[in-house]
Amino acid sequence: MSRNSVSLKDISKACGVSIATVSKALNDHSDIGQETKENIKRVAQELGYHPNAAAQALKTRRTNNIGVLFVDEANSGLTHDYFSHVLDSFKRCAERNGFDITFINADKTRPDNMTYLAHAMYRGFDGVVIACVDFFDPQVDELINGNIPVVTIDHIFYNRIAIISDNAGGMRDLVSYVYSMGHRKIAYIHGLESSVTQARLASFYRSMQDFGLTVPDEYVLASPYRDSEGAYRATLKLLSLPEPPTCILYPDDVSAFGGINALSERGLRIPEDISIAGYDGTEMASRVIPMLTTVVQDTEGIGRAAAERLIDMINNPKAALIEQVIIEGRLEPGGTVGRPA
Amino acid sequence: MSRNSVSLKDISKACGVSIATVSKALNDHSDIGQETKENIKRVAQELGYHPNAAAQALKTRRTNNIGVLFVDEANSGLTHDYFSHVLDSFKRCAERNGFDITFINADKTRPDNMTYLAHAMYRGFDGVVIACVDFFDPQVDELINGNIPVVTIDHIFYNRIAIISDNAGGMRDLVSYVYSMGHRKIAYIHGLESSVTQARLASFYRSMQDFGLTVPDEYVLASPYRDSEGAYRATLKLLSLPEPPTCILYPDDVSAFGGINALSERGLRIPEDISIAGYDGTEMASRVIPMLTTVVQDTEGIGRAAAERLIDMINNPKAALIEQVIIEGRLEPGGTVGRPA
DNA sequence: TTATCGTACTAAAACGTTTGAGAAAAGATT
DNA sequence: AATCTTTTCTCAAACGTTTTAGTACGATAA
Secondary structure, X not given: OOOOOOOHHHHHHHHOOOHHHHHHHHOOOOOOOHHHHHHHHHHHHHHOOOOOHHHHHHHHOOOOEEEEEEOOOOOOHHHXXXXXXXXXXXXXXXXXXXXXXXXXXXXXXXOOOOOHHHHHHHHOOOEEEEEOOOOOOHHHXXXXXXXXXXXXXXXXXXXXXXXXXXXXXXHHHHHHHHHHOOOXXXXXXXXXXXXXXXXXXXXXXXXXXXXXXXXXXXHEEEOOOOOHHHHHHHHHHHHOOOOOXXXXXXXXXXXXXXXXXXXXXXXXXOOOOOEEEOOEOOHHHHHOOOOOOEEEOOHHHHHHHHHHHHHHHHHOOXXXXXXXXXXXXXXXXXXXXXXXX | OOOOOOOHHHHHXXXXXXXXXXXXXXXXOOOOXXXXXXXXXXXXXXXXXXXOHHHHHHHHOOOOEXXXXXXXXXXOHHHOHHHHHHHHHHHHHHHHOOOEEEEOOOOOOOOOOOOHHHHHHHHOOOXXXXXXXXXOOXXXXXXXXXXXXXXXXXXXXXXXXXXEEOHHHHHHHHHHHHHHOOOOOEEEEEOOOOHHHHHHHHHHHHHHHHOOOOOOHHHEEEOOOOOHHHHHHHHHHHHOOOOOOOXXXXXXXXXXXXXXXXXXXXXXXXXXXXXXXXXXXXXXHHHOOOOOOEEEOOHHHHHHHHHHHHHHHHHOHHHOOOOEEEEOOEEEOOOOOOOOO
């Protein structure tokens, strides 16, 4: 009862040794006799002892706990398909290394209204991973510049380690593939201002240029990420052009579905009449027929890389090299890109 | 530097009062003068003081931290669409009440290999929410029977509070709707053994019976949850029956997509030639045309209810009433159910 | 014999907080 | 003037752990 709690003291009493001896025995210090160690460990087991994380943290200044900060524009939180996969991978890797993960509160209405950094310090996180947030939020800046080890995902801060997916490479592969299928009139609907967007957009222009193609301004439209409505409208706009594209690239798979809806409403068949491609490689992309052509992000790799670097930083604070790790994606041809009529 | 840490002691020095006074002032105890309080709070602010969660937890035996346990058969973890929505809602509600959430380690290979309960006690969680796990895992049993407040989602344990979605009601509504569209030959592919499955299956039979329909055994097939391949195969089996159904109900939306693939492969149009419906109301269901007919689970309500009950239990340990909260879903007609030919 | 060493242990302080019991000073009541 | 209250503050213990310095003691070396 009363939140049963066996402490070192209880074991020390049961074994007739001091508390210090028990602590050392359980932590396998060298200055405790073999026999004593074994006895203590046995008794600890029998009594159902578990260390107290709070006491350990207080004493050692280490929590074995990593903070996760994630807020996206749409406030979709955990339900964000891309992020939830990254986080899942991050979590697995962290757990394998004995770390737990706790969310850094994203609700600004929290009773004590602490900033992200304050919250992280309050919990004593050994490290923090930041993803998909509004990187212009001053609170994020404060956190980045605090003295807790940090890795960021998909956004580069100059004084921190960043894990970023290879947006330029993915876009290059995509354009290259579409080109090889015979398309020359390629439109690109891109997400709103972010470093990810910029990287892809630049790569789009560059790749097109490498193939000797010029991109009419009307072929490049903006629409929010993961907003099928916006993509729907943008698609209609493209279709109403005097010379509509034969292929439309979308900023993400959800948007691509918005596009599909617009196209099928206009009676256009995919890929016979028009070709499309998404980006991200979400589950839904692979569940439809024809399978959506897309660039599958290596979410497993991103999450793992982030966890590995962060844990590395935590364990070797001096070796805090600034680094950008680029994780490649993989083009998934699917069936939504055909040869233009 | 060195993980900057302003403590009560620093404030007490700066203000020329005792540590106790500082603590009481910051916690608004009544035995501290107004003026002193204000001064202390101001100085705390200036010095950038933040409480230390570990020390507080050690002293008060309260962590303001809730543990989340979630492992599903497919080990899809956080990427599980239904659960990630429930968790997101849970998280928001918990945060509004000043709680953080931390995952209970699901990786059995963790270095210290603690059981779920051991882990929860180690972290000192004030409460625990359990969802979608293998409820026959003895470790889950141990956790349920431990003395930490627990709520379970979608599974009833007799001595604990459970939040469950209204599977019987949802299935009834679905059958009723399909019936009203004129269908009489209705097949049901259901998930593998679980209380959710059983509740829906029973409700399916009962609803059919209420409409005076008998269900041929061949119309009821099993296929794992969220397995589009399995649903694909089951669908083909149904189509090869001498008298195939005019409508197929799937255990979840992902499975429904597997079914769609099988049907379109056979050249059947939806809903002209055959009708289908999913369950869950995932994002992908609403992104396709025609929109998938499905029962949208109130994930927001489920998550919130779970958080509210759990926090209630935490704050009033005596009022630990055993309760089952049923959260209703909502039939989303979509466009995949038409009138049978 | 005495100094030196190694092994196995303990004492006690410390981490940062909370809290009940008390103390000092000022005000109110007899 | 003496006593009781009230207000405001401090003392000190406690939460469970880790760790440094030190002790006791038998063995080895001089």
